[in-house]
Amino acid sequence: MTARRGAVILLMVAAAIYAGLALPARRAAAEAGDEYRRARERRREAFGRLARIERQDAARQRAAASVTASPASTQPGSALVALRRSVLASLEGSGASNVHLAVHAGRRPVAATLQLSAQAPFLEAVRLAGHVARPGTGIVLQSVRFTPNAADVSFELNGVTVEAAR
Secondary structure, eight states: OOHHHHHHHHHHHHHHHIIIIIHHHHHHHHHHHHHHHHHHHHHHHHHHHHHHHHHHHHHHHHHHHHHHTSOOOSSTTHHHHHHHHHHHHHHTTSOOEEEEEEEEEOOTTEEEEEEEEEEEOHHHHHHHHHHHTOTTSOEEEEEEEEEEOSSSEEEEEEEEEEOOOO
16 A cells, blocks of 8 residues: 555545534534524523513502502591592692692592692692602502693692502
8 A cells, every 4th residue: 555545545534534523513513502592592581571570560569569558447438538638748838829639439449539730830740749649648640731831830630549459
């Protein structure tokens, strides 16, 4: 056997090993890399969905806590009195004028409805609207409307309180 023939045989054996082992291993590594990237993307999406669900759950828990923290007694009308007192306490020292407040009993699951209108400087009106429906009052805002006037703003606020789950 000559050196040339031995070199050709070794070259053919090396090509067969490369084609039989290295190329499939390279394809498998590329496929594994692609699968890893897909899994990593699915993981990112799952964490994004989990974070969104956790934020929604935290918001629901805060809302439930404010509803259960709303002052309601077993006496008829006590929820209305407590709601009226809470809103009046919010109005105290606010500088709002032409205040009209109406609190009515609601139908289940609504314990009471609230309608408030007043006039105040814009920043005070916004602060007052936020203070009326602050956490712990149990008030859920349905609508707030601001209407500019010559010197200040008229605002109307509508909200409800919800009965606590029994």
